[in-house]
Amino acid sequence: MTCLKPKHLQKGDTVGVIAPASPPNLENLERGIQFLIGLGLNVKKGKSVEKINGYLAGTDLERLDDLHGMFLDKEVKAIICACGGYGTGRIAANIDYEIIRNNPKILWGYSDITFLHTAIRQETGLVTFHGPMLGSDIGKVDTHPLSKERFLQLFSPAKLTYTEEISPLEVLVEGDVSGPLIGGNLSLLVSSLGTRFEVDTKEKLLLIEDVNEEPRAIDRMLNQLYMSGKLEEASGILIGDFCDCLPKRDLSLTLDEIIDYYVKLANKPAIKGLQIGHCNPHIAVPFGVQATLNTTEKRLIVDSGIK
Template sequence: MNKREFLKSLTIGTLAMPFSSLADEHSNAYILHAAQLLAPRLQKGETIGLIAPAGVLDMEESITIAREIFQVLGFRVKEGNHIRSRYGHLAGTDQERIADIHQMFSDREVKAIVCIRGGAGTSRLLDRLDYNMIAKNPKILLGYSDITALIMALYTKTGLVTFHGAVGISTWTNKVAKSFEAQFVDNILPIFANPVDKGDHIVQYKERITTWRPGQAEGILLGGNMTVLTGLCGSPYLPDFKDSILFLEEVDENIERVDRMFCQLRLSGILSVIKGFVFGKCTGCGPSGGYGSLTLEQVFRDYIEPLDIPAYSGAMIGHIADQFILPVGVRVRIDADKGTLEVLQPTLTS
């Protein structure tokens, strides 16, 4: 048995012990994971699986481009059986999308799973996933936006560290591609910071961060898309946020709804127990109509500043090019003055 196989078996064995009495392999009876679960790192030439757990793919070219991206990076690609399916606005029925998730996790040839797009509908699948099988086959999972539901559920139910970042139809710049290789192939612990590029100006205008409360904080990194995450409040698919670093992003929402979601996070008790806060981009967010609107800055002052914890916004997280690929479920340190997020522990087995 090589080192990778030994670490995998050791981690899985530790995870399985508290649930050895479960009679049904598909049981969703447990809520909290037993231990952090890491997937093996990638090697060039291995196979990446493409799945569509959420919205439908309207163009064949989207699949072609996604496949070409990973082939250029030096990997083989296996497509889910149902990524061309359609059921209304969804990429197939719930049963079809679940089948592709289960297929990719159980397929020994597949070493990493990339969601080809977000959209909507992932939350519909959570109560029917085989978490025990997934825990026995830990793999890299990459996605964002609606995939937040799957990221949160897998960490909550199995402890699996997954990754919030570019999907198959994202714009894969050289920077994103290098980040993918550094994290998944070289297994480097990253420090995430916005680019510093003043261009022809004497101060930086683009990609600035705003510090809402200064200082540093450490905790387990948890979060994702704000709409999807708040939609899971009250369900058994959100983890305990105590002493965590919460990160959020949003797209195409008016500020009234953003305010409502922050209120839900406060009323549910999540904001009161976190150690630090990072907000990415609110792409396409604007005021609601009528008699006026709060600004996003006012929302941060109302909900984030009173927490008196290190907090900043403007990080390269969300529906943008060159977005960070964040490991969800590992210990990180943020510096709200500098706008940095440093990963402190391994995200994959070597």
């Protein structure tokens, strides 16, 4: 499918804020909104952002209406997610992807938003952005400046060059490879398997990250990706942050042992240590654009996600 890049932002533009999964921390959300205002943007909140329906930010229909409404709203130039949690998979089958295809604009988020990244890219070709969210990241008082700085990629087309100047990197499998960058949260990628939105990894650079999962659970999910052929079909594998993925039992393999095992089974060029995921700083990247991994130089180059 043709790569569809959204238009860049300008100061004075309006951005929409939605909560397509769980309800955000409202105090953090307000600080996150003030950050956007500080970038020269106007902010329009979705109707269900402050609603609570158990672990969901309103009903499925309310969250779906917010998503559709922001894409249809001609005034809104970008859609920024308030937080993740759980719930995007519940609305994916009912999204009108023609609305998105006919009104391409920036969509930004991560974690549970991974399901939206995958579904929207594969149904429409739209480039989306895997980046820190307002209520769960940007609105926290200790947010790293690098996390905030990566929002600037939305204003002017620029490639990202990720090297060890950002974080230490470890080569797991050597090789130079290119392909569209895709992926996100491991749990959500695995949950797409067997559905209409099953993640397509063929000849793509696959990024994975996760949070609060025991090594045994990471093992199970990576094994499922491996047995389904998703790791071997990828052109390369990028290991992001696995935050607090610690064993809760005495007998356990380490997280590094598990990741190394499956990556080496797949035998595709791979690098570990990227500060992408549930981490601080969190380096935001566009999904669906071309990227190049050079393990000799420990360098990842990602094309701009906007036009």
